[in-house]
Amino acid sequence: xxxxxxxxxxxxxxxxxxxxxxxxxxxxxxxxxxxxxxxxxxxxxxxxxxxxxxxxxxxxxxxxxxxxxxxxxxxxxxxxxxxxxxxxxxxxxxxxxxxxxxxxxxxxxxxxxx
Amino acid sequence: xxxxxxxxxxxxxxxxxxxxxxxxxxxxxxxxxxxxxxxxxxxxxxxxxxxxxxxxxxxxxxxxxxxxxxxxxxxxxxxxxxxxxxxxxxxxxxxxxxxxxxxxxxxxxxxxxxxx
Numbered sequence: 001x002x003x004x005x006x007x008x009x010x011x012x013x014x015x016x017x018x019x020x021x022x023x024x025x026x027x028x029x030x031x032x033x034x035x036x037x038x039x040x041x042x043x044x045x046x047x048x049x050x051x052x053x054x055x056x057x058x059x060x061x062x063x064x065x066x067x068x069x070x071x072x073x074x075x076x077x078x079x080x081x082x083x084x085x086x087x088x089x090x091x092x093x094x095x096x097x098x099x100x101x102x103x104x105x106x107x108x109x110x111x112x113x114x
Numbered sequence: 115x116x117x118x119x120x121x122x123x124x125x126x127x128x129x130x131x132x133x134x135x136x137x138x139x140x141x142x143x144x145x146x147x148x149x150x151x152x153x154x155x156x157x158x159x160x161x162x163x164x165x166x167x168x169x170x171x172x173x174x175x176x177x178x179x180x181x182x183x184x185x186x187x188x189x190x191x192x193x194x195x196x197x198x199x200x201x202x203x204x205x206x207x208x209x210x211x212x213x214x215x216x217x218x219x220x221x222x223x224x225x226x227x228x229x230x
Contacts, residue, residue: 033218043152043207043226044224050218098217099211099214099216099217102209102219104157105157106157
């Protein structure tokens, strides 16, 4: 069974600084998808970024980028120029295909300090 | 973009009543819908997966007679919590995926269920 682990329950960053959230996963599959979701206090699930395992290039979305290390089964999220609105719970997730069931990590609560 | 509407957003009811939560895909055909449960400060746990026209597949430990899932059309899935008790109080969130290849799931806004 696939598992996703986020070892940082809480992280904090100063506004305008950069922060990296860690995620590791375990799977025996060679092709799969990895995601980072943001969940603000409203509890909406917002897709931040998605990575297809067969693509070697790291995904980027504006201030958000990932460091995907397939051999190490690591998928970290880097947030550059942190903004107050980035404060939220961040979940790393895995799925076999893009629209299939998601396995979530435990989450990392990010605080952005002004 | 694709939109999933989930209702109600908040429900408070007495112990012993049944509660129905609806999840609708507004602008795409949702061939598969997922139901998750989230306790405070915890992650999302998949409860069941439903495919249109088929019986739902429940995760281990989820009581199928307690959490009835219906996915009768390509735009609507419902979760009914039968004879709800305080321990069923939680945040329930649905998501849906369609026929387009490589498209991620789309989440509803969730339902906060409180059983008194």
